[in-house]
Amino acid sequence: MSPVSVRTSAVPPAGEPRQQRERRARILDATVALAAEGGFDAVQMRTVAERAEVALGTLYRYFPSKVHLLVSALARDLTTAEELSRHQPPLGDSAGERVTALLAATTARMQREPLLTEALTRAFMFADAAARDEIRSVSRLLVGMLVRAIRPDADPTSDDLAAAAVIRDVWLAALVGWVTGRTTAADVSRSLETAVRLLLDPAG
Numbered sequence: 001m002s003p004v005s006v007r008t009s010a011v012p013p014a015g016e017p018r019q020q021r022e023r024r025a026r027i028l029d030a031t032v033a034l035a036a037e038g039g040f041d042a043v044q045m046r047t048v049a050e051r052a053e054v055a056l057g058t059l060y061r062y063f064p065s066k067v068h069l070l071v072s073a074l075a076r077d078l079t080t081a082e083e084l085s086r087h088q089p090p091l092g093d094s095a096g097e098r099v100t101a102l103l104a105a106t107t108a109r110m111q112r113e114p115l116l117t118e119a120l121t122r123a124f125m126f127a128d129a130a131a132r133d134e135i136r137s138v139s140r141l142l143v144g145m146l147v148r149a150i151r152p153d154a155d156p157t158s159d160d161l162a163a164a165a166v167i168r169d170v171w172l173a174a175l176v177g178w179v180t181g182r183t184t185a186a187d188v189s190r191s192l193e194t195a196v197r198l199l200l201d202p203a204g
Contacts, residue, residue, distance in 0.1 A: 023052075023054055023058070023062070024062060026052040026053065026054065027048060027049075027052045027054060027059060027062060027063065027069070028069075028072065028073050028076055029052070030048050030051035030052040031043055031048055031069050031070060031073045032073050032077075032116060033051065034047060034048060034051065035070065035073070035115060035116045035119035035120065036113050036115055036116040037115065038115060039115040039116075039118045039119050040070070040118060040119040040122045040123065042115075042119075043066055043069070043070060043119060044066070045059060045060070045066055045069070048069065064130060065130060065131075066123070067123045067126050067127050067128070067130075067131060068127070068130055068131040068134065069123075070119055070120055070122075070123030070124075071120075071123050071124055071127050071131045071134040071135060071138065072131075072134050073120060074120040074123065074124060074134075074138055075134045075137045075138050075141070077120070078137075078138055078141040078142065078145075079137075079141060081106060081109075081141075081145070082141050082144060082145050085102060085145050085148065085149075086148070089148070089149070089152055090102040090105070090149050092149075094200070094201065095149065095150040095151065095200045095201075096196050096197060096200040096201040098149040098150070098152070099146060099149045099150060099167065099196050099200060100192070100193060100196050101149075102145060102146070102149045103167075103171060103192045103196070104189065104192075106145075107171070107175075107185075107188060107189070107192070110175070111178070111185055111188075114179070117175065117178075117179055118179040121172075121175050121176055121179045122179065124138065124172070125176060139168065142164075142168040142171070142172075143161065143164045143165055143168055146163075146164035146167055146168060147160050147161060147164045150163065150164060150200065163199040163200060166195065166199060167192070167195055167196060167199060170191060170192065170195040171192060171195075173191075174187070174188040174191045174192060175188065
């Protein structure tokens, strides 16, 4: 008999049995804990399986690689951040102010756990086609949070979506620079503020 098919995703599919949802959550919890303790290199599939109390084969059915596992953890983290931004939208009188507030809060939260952020960012950089659904999910979540900050009370325009995509790319590039030690936290803030000003408040 072939193995039970398990969707490899950070977010459980609708109708997934409770036991599978709980197993998926334990796996991602273990991944995040290990990454927070030791960064990218600390996340080993066998160690994740042991901490999550699942068989190694079961772990591979859910997440076929370490990179896939970490990108899924990033997607889950951003899903939580996206839900929070819906309930507690960023403050500001202009699109630029709201986007800057959103980015500052999200970046500060990630910089408080540098080893975890290093692991998640490196995984995102290394991800290949096997994790394309999670990569797309991360990109959609980031753009979704940004366009809601840009235009909270109306549907986004094509220019809003384009600006959000550019800001997302600047943000990810700035994080890569920070986790690899090439830039400082202050550099990240300056890069984001510059991108937001040029895209959303060019006359400012």
